[in-house]
Amino acid sequence: KPYMDVVKNAGSVLMLPGSISNSDVWAADNVIRNNLFLIKYKNGYLPSIALKTFLLINNNPEIILTKNSLYFPEIKKEIKHQKNKYFVTTPTKFYKTYDNGYSHIKYSALDVMNSYDAIQKGQKPVLDPHIFDNKIVVIGANVKSGSGMNDNKHSSILSNHPGVDFQATAIDNIVNNDFLIVLPQWLNILITLFGMFLVYGFIRIFDLYKSIANTLKIFFIYLIVCIACFYFSTVINVITPLVMFTLTTIIAYTHKFVIENRNKEKVKSAMGKYMSQDVMKKVIQNIDNLG
Numbered sequence: 001k002p003y004m005d006v007v008k009n010a011g012s013v014l015m016l017p018g019s020i021s022n023s024d025v026w027a028a029d030n031v032i033r034n035n036l037f038l039i040k041y042k043n044g045y046l047p048s049i050a051l052k053t054f055l056l057i058n059n060n061p062e063i064i065l066t067k068n069s070l071y072f073p074e075i076k077k078e079i080k081h082q083k084n085k086y087f088v089t090t091p092t093k094f095y096k097t098y099d100n101g102y103s104h105i106k107y108s109a110l111d112v113m114n115s116y117d118a119i120q121k122g123q124k125p126v127l128d129p130h131i132f133d134n135k136i137v138v139i140g141a142n143v144k145s146g147s148g149m150n151d152n153k154h155s156s157i158l159s160n161h162p163g164v165d166f167q168a169t170a171i172d173n174i175v176n177n178d179f180l181i182v183l184p185q186w187l188n189i190l191i192t193l194f195g196m197f198l199v200y201g202f203i204r205i206f207d208l209y210k211s212i213a214n215t216l217k218i219f220f221i222y223l224i225v226c227i228a229c230f231y232f233s234t235v236i237n238v239i240t241p242l243v244m245f246t247l248t249t250i251i252a253y254t255h256k257f258v259i260e261n262r263n264k265e266k267v268k269s270a271m272g273k274y275m276s277q278d279v280m281k282k283v284i285q286n287i288d289n290l291g
Contacts, residue, residue: 011052012039015153015166020091020182020235031154032161035170037070037081038088045088050170053136057175079174091180092166093173093233094157103156104168107131107140136171140164181234188237195222195232195241203252215249 023257045065047055055061061074063265065088070079071103082089095103107127115125142162151163173179195218202214222241229236 009052009056011047011049012036013049013163013167014039015089015163017154018089020156020180021104029154029157032166033092033156034082034089035092035173036087036089037079037170037174038065040086048170049138049167050174053171054174077177079177079179090173091182091235092156092169093178094155094169095172097158097165101160101167102162104138104165104172136175138164138168138171140167179233183229183234185235188240192237192241192244195245199245199248200252203249203256215245218238219245 001177014036015032016034017030018034035050037051038047039048040046055063058072059073061072063070063085064073067083068080070088071082072078079090091263097103098106100106111126115127115129118125119129129215140151140163142164152160153163153166155161155166198218199215202218204212205211206214219242222245223238226236226238
């Protein structure tokens with residue numbers, strides 16, 4: 001309580017695993033995919049560190065919380081969100097990491113303190129103070145496991161993603177209006193059904209080799225589309241459509257095989273009345289070459 005009494009601005013650092021398309025679903029893989037910008041607390045909402053940073057930068061503008069977005073009328077900015085009973089979230093857009101596992105530039109607190117001491121003594125500092133000009137500095141501790149100060153989390157890009165870098169990423173997302181675009185579920189379903197229709201059609205229309213070639217083309221083209229979407233920060237369902245394309249392939253070939261066998265049986269039954277069994281067997285065996 002004494003600490004909170006002197007704090008002028010505070011924000012939550014809570015991070016929870018969840019599905020990128022449904023914040024109500026707890027992620028069994030324990031991967032954090034969303035920014036928790038608002039957390040339900042008593043009769044109001046507690047902002048995250050990222051949202052509080054954004055508010056301070058913009059002189060604490062008014063927030064209007066709607067069903068689908070956070071709207072800031074004074075600066076005319078709108079952020080699409082997912083809202084459930086306890087949280088207001090947005091999918092986290094992660095950035096390329098350096099070799100040290102951070103996606104933002106990291107400096108040692110010891111170097112900062114040594115630089116300060118050097119400046120006080122009139123000596124050259126380890127770090128040039130100007131590197132912090134017009135920058136947002138996120139301070140955190142993350143040391144090896146077992147020390148009690150390990151703050152690594154599982155993210156979409158790293159199995160040991162530093163928690164302080166999560167906070168910096170969330171700040172980057174909201175300050176620079178840099179968010180992922182998540183395709184609506186109905187569009188993912190439509191894309192899946194269209195792909196299944198193409199796969200089934202190719203298998204029914206073309207011969208074995210052409211149908212296999214065209215089916216593989218559909219798989220390959222869809223993967224290219226997915227890569228392009230992710231490159232342009234758009235989230236599209238990858239696994240479900242590919243699984244459904246595969247099931248459609250199996251069903252289509254099974255159906256085609258059953259129909260062909262039925263046709264052969266019909267020909268065999270009809271021709272058995274007019275020719276010998278030996279001739280009929282040869283005809284049946286080479287029925288695909290007739291024409």
